[in-house]
Amino acid sequence: MRNIFLFIRRYAAFITFFFLQVLSLWFLFSYNRFHRAKFLGIANELTGRVNTQFNKVEDFFYLREENRRLNRVNDSLMNLQPVNFLSRDTTSQLSHDSLPYDTVGHYRRFVMRPGTVVYNTVNAQKNYIQINRGSNQGIRDKMGVVSSDGKVVGVVVNVSPNFAEAMSLLHIQNTISASLKKSGEFGTIEWDGKNPGYVILKKIPKSVDVKVGDSVITSTVSFTFPPGFLVGTIAEVKSDQSSGMYLLRVKTAINFNNIQQVHIIENLERDEQMKLMDETRKKIEEAKKPGQ
Amino acid sequence: MSDVLRNIVRLAAFILIQVYVLNKVPHLHRFITPYIYFLFIIWLPFSVTRIGLLFVGFFTGLILDYFMMTPGLHAAACVLIAFVRPFIIGILTPKDSSEFNYREPSPRAMQWTPYAVYVLVLTLLHHGYMLFLEFLDAGTFLDFIIRVITTTGISLLLIFTVELVFPRQLKFRTNTA
Numbered sequence: 001m002r003n004i005f006l007f008i009r010r011y012a013a014f015i016t017f018f019f020l021q022v023l024s025l026w027f028l029f030s031y032n033r034f035h036r037a038k039f040l041g042i043a044n045e046l047t048g049r050v051n052t053q054f055n056k057v058e059d060f061f062y063l064r065e066e067n068r069r070l071n072r073v074n075d076s077l078m079n080l081q082p083v084n085f086l087s088r089d090t091t092s093q094l095s096h097d098s099l100p101y102d103t104v105g106h107y108r109r110f111v112m113r114p115g116t117v118v119y120n121t122v123n124a125q126k127n128y129i130q131i132n133r134g135s136n137q138g139i140r141d142k143m144g145v146v147s148s149d150g151k152v153v154g155v156v157v158n159v160s161p162n163f164a165e166a167m168s169l170l171h172i173q174n175t176i177s178a179s180l181k182k183s184g185e186f187g188t189i190e191w192d193g194k195n196p197g198y199v200i201l202k203k204i205p206k207s208v209d210v211k212v213g214d215s216v217i218t219s220t221v222s223f224t225f226p227p228g229f230l231v232g233t234i235a236e237v238k239s240d241q242s243s244g245m246y247l248l249r250v251k252t253a254i255n256f257n258n259i260q261q262v263h264i265i266e267n268l269e270r271d272e273q274m275k276l277m278d279e280t281r282k283k284i285e286e287a288k289k290p291g292q
Numbered sequence: 293m294s295d296v297l298r299n300i301v302r303l304a305a306f307i308l309i310q311v312y313v314l315n316k317v318p319h320l321h322r323f324i325t326p327y328i329y330f331l332f333i334i335w336l337p338f339s340v341t342r343i344g345l346l347f348v349g350f351f352t353g354l355i356l357d358y359f360m361m362t363p364g365l366h367a368a369a370c371v372l373i374a375f376v377r378p379f380i381i382g383i384l385t386p387k388d389s390s391e392f393n394y395r396e397p398s399p400r401a402m403q404w405t406p407y408a409v410y411v412l413v414l415t416l417l418h419h420g421y422m423l424f425l426e427f428l429d430a431g432t433f434l435d436f437i438i439r440v441i442t443t444t445g446i447s448l449l450l451i452f453t454v455e456l457v458f459p460r461q462l463k464f465r466t467n468t469a
Binding site for chain 2: 025054121122172193257
């Protein structure tokens with residue numbers, strides 16, 4: 001017994017070193033797999049507070065760009081107003097239905113909530129965006145994030161009571177379902193960790209006609225984003241030798257250096273969709289079992 | 293200012309500079325990330341115990357980690373350099389303690405060459421270990437080697453600039469203090 005104590009005293013520094021190393025590595029690897037950081041709830045609140053203070057100053061530098069974006073969205077919305085449209089036919093009158101959520105079949109699938117980016121990097125291989133809205137404001141994991149003019153920014157991966165961390169498109173583990181605007185072909189957006197101005201669109205078959213400058217938008221099969229939000233434009237067309245698919249370099253529509261105001265998108269049907277998927281998988285697996 | 297208070301201010305300053313300046317400025321190249329926050333550990337007083345150093349290192353790294361959303365990455369690297377630090381200092385400083393009466397590592401306390409070696413070894417260990425952990429997650433071996441060399445270079449440049457531009461006041465260890 002005495003020897004054990006002597007041993008511990010002698011190697012106390014090394015044992016502490018070993019313990020702290022294991023602790024850090026446990027933090028690191030458990031986070032990388034599940035995006036669930038230990039003690040993130042408390043830490044996120046604290047870093048969020050500090051980031052908010054710094055963000056107050058930083059925001060001034062991007063006001064011009066942000067105003068331009070807002071003005072552009074306003075412009076597009078104002079152009080949609082019914083007062084802009086006249087009918088040649090004098091017997092019919094254009095009327096706008098002020099009650100779109102009715103029993104006739106309209107219902108709401110996506111809800112948007114505004115938020116402000118308080119911290120954001122583009123230099124790492126895994127870039128995160130901290131937003132000043134959290135679970136108290138109804139933000140949950142896997143919600144989509146778009147900029148104030150509707151360009152795709154990322155997906156929420158972790159929330160604390162008043163702040164949320166979103167994985168931006170510039171994250172090597174990021175995969176977002178996207179499609180070509182012209183042909184509607186589905187693919188996946190990924191990032192190779194190299195240039196923060198470009199992401200990569202994979203899984204587009206070679207049979208599709210693709211040209212530089214084509215728009216890439218969020219697809220109709222995404223659970224996270226409503227269809228039609230712009231991701232970027234194709235900058236380079238390459239082909240993947242191994243799979244016979246295209247490897248398209250996409251210039252991101254948004255400049256990740258100066259994101260300021262964002263919208264967080266909730267899919268109200270997500271739970272139901274996920275449940276259906278799980279149950280389908282279960283059903284198929286059961287049917288495969290022998291003797292039934 | 294007492295040693296404890298001074299080091300707390302230093303820690304806050306280094307973390308804020310790292311998070312809000314060095315990680316935000318557009319980098320020259322994706323390989324080159326300037327790091328300077330670990331200079332806090334290099335500058336800690338000689339009087340801190342070995343176990344104390346380890347815990348200070350761990351929490352320094354962890355604070356930065358929670359800002360950067362990489363829990364454990366910088367903490368692991370900081371614990372490593374905090375563990376190695378006493379050995380390097382033991383090798384590089386004179387054994388005769390009557391001649392050696394400075395409070396913390398600095399070019400004037402250790403002479404320029406030993407101090408440069410001390411900084412170089414700790415910087416290389418910090419970056420090597422941290423980038424190795426990143427490399428395990430994703431990346432190629434060539435990238436890893438190039439990144440270790442370039443980030444170490446830029447960090448050394450920053451550290452020696454800081455040493456030359458802000459020479460710390462000489463602090464002697466006295467019997468009265």
